[in-house]
Amino acid sequence: MKKNNRVLVAMSGGVDSSLCAALLKEQGYEAIGVTMRLWVSPDFEDEAKHSGRGCCSLSAVDDARRVADKMEMPFYVLNFKESFRTQVVDYFVDEYRRGRTPNPCIACNRYLKFDLLLKKAFELEAWYVATGHYARVEYDESLERFRLKKAADARKDQTYTLYNLTQKQLAHTLFPLGGFLKSEVREMAAKYGLAVADKPDSQEICFIPDDDYKRFLREETDVESKPGPILDLDGNRLGTHQGLVNYTVGQRKGLGIAVGRPIFVVELDVENNTLIVGDDRDVFFRALVADDLNFILIDELKEPRRVMAKIRYHAKEVPALLSPLPHGQAKLEFDEPERAVTPGQSVVFYEGDDVVGGGIIQQAIR
Numbered sequence: 001m002k003k004n005n006r007v008l009v010a011m012s013g014g015v016d017s018s019l020c021a022a023l024l025k026e027q028g029y030e031a032i033g034v035t036m037r038l039w040v041s042p043d044f045e046d047e048a049k050h051s052g053r054g055c056c057s058l059s060a061v062d063d064a065r066r067v068a069d070k071m072e073m074p075f076y077v078l079n080f081k082e083s084f085r086t087q088v089v090d091y092f093v094d095e096y097r098r099g100r101t102p103n104p105c106i107a108c109n110r111y112l113k114f115d116l117l118l119k120k121a122f123e124l125e126a127w128y129v130a131t132g133h134y135a136r137v138e139y140d141e142s143l144e145r146f147r148l149k150k151a152a153d154a155r156k157d158q159t160y161t162l163y164n165l166t167q168k169q170l171a172h173t174l175f176p177l178g179g180f181l182k183s184e185v186r187e188m189a190a191k192y193g194l195a196v197a198d199k200p201d202s203q204e205i206c207f208i209p210d211d212d213y214k215r216f217l218r219e220e221t222d223v224e225s226k227p228g229p230i231l232d233l234d235g236n237r238l239g240t241h242q243g244l245v246n247y248t249v250g251q252r253k254g255l256g257i258a259v260g261r262p263i264f265v266v267e268l269d270v271e272n273n274t275l276i277v278g279d280d281r282d283v284f285f286r287a288l289v290a291d292d293l294n295f296i297l298i299d300e301l302k303e304p305r306r307v308m309a310k311i312r313y314h315a316k317e318v319p320a321l322l323s324p325l326p327h328g329q330a331k332l333e334f335d336e337p338e339r340a341v342t343p344g345q346s347v348v349f350y351e352g353d354d355v356v357g358g359g360i361i362q363q364a365i366r
Helices: 015-026 044-049 058-070 081-097 104-123 167-171 182-191 213-220
Strands: 006-010 030-037 075-079 128-130 135-140 145-150 228-232 237-241 264-269 274-278 284-295 305-310 318-324 330-339 346-351 354-365
Touching (some): 030 058, 145 167, 305 330
Parallel strands (some): 006 030, 030 075
Antiparallel strands (some): 145 354, 284 330, 305 318
16 A cells, blocks of 8 residues: 555544544544444443443534544444453452452553554555544654654643553554644634534543443452451551452552551562552562563663653653663562552653653562
8 A cells, every 4th residue: 555645543433533633634534433332231221321421422423523524534443352351351350359459441541542543444444443532643754764752732741651652653643633622623623613623521431421430340340349357568468459450559448447547558469369458668669670671762672771750640750761671571670669559550651752662561660
């Protein structure tokens, strides 16, 4: 397939993806709007009740279709429900079963938006996939590679969720909003007459519209909330937990124990169904081990490298030393101990505005 200006625009029905489509049309791209149908609750009444919430909702599809019609764009709804179930929802459930804390949005970007959707784009002879993510892609001729860079709006930057992008995917990806502030996006959407200009941003996990993941695990999966002991770091029993899926590293509230001082979750011992707790100082870690690594700015990590690192989406970047380990793993040593390093979450490495790469936290080292 020869390079062309046809682009598949992922439209969620929100203001970001809607303006993304409008800008690309204005810039002369042959834009095709698509909404990925990812999830329908097994309980139809739940789907109806939450039909106005989340990027998987019925009203979101209708909003996206109306924007595409206004832009005089072809529009399709793609059924990715089976892939979403196996690659995102099952992963989400399995991670909690293992006592880890997953990030389903990163899995969705990795396997759906920039893999399956890109393949669909190629089937439709489109050269690009475009999304409303706040990030920038630039080609560096001196490095002969594409670079993923932070958005102009630091508060909305989404590069943390995009670190899995490969060079091939970056070559076929457009992020039209990367150079704008969120306030500018809403202003431009209003000028284009888009009805979603003032639509609130979706905050919840799209397949859990009420944002209650504990209810989801309890009602729609076979994950057990089996009670077990709460122990301190010396092995003293302090109480009984109500199932490890209800806890995460760093948690303070909802432990159901009183010892006369603040107590925090330090570790989830799945093998022994035990919740380990300690003082605030016990939740700080000096290093971590990550695997399932992907690098963007470099081909591979061959020697120690100074980076800034984020261990969760809303965390601040902190200075650290990143070093290669055998078997495709890497060790990240923080300059100062970092709080609540959580297995299952992603860690992303930066140099300035550039995403160096990232991986999945496997082990926190105290």
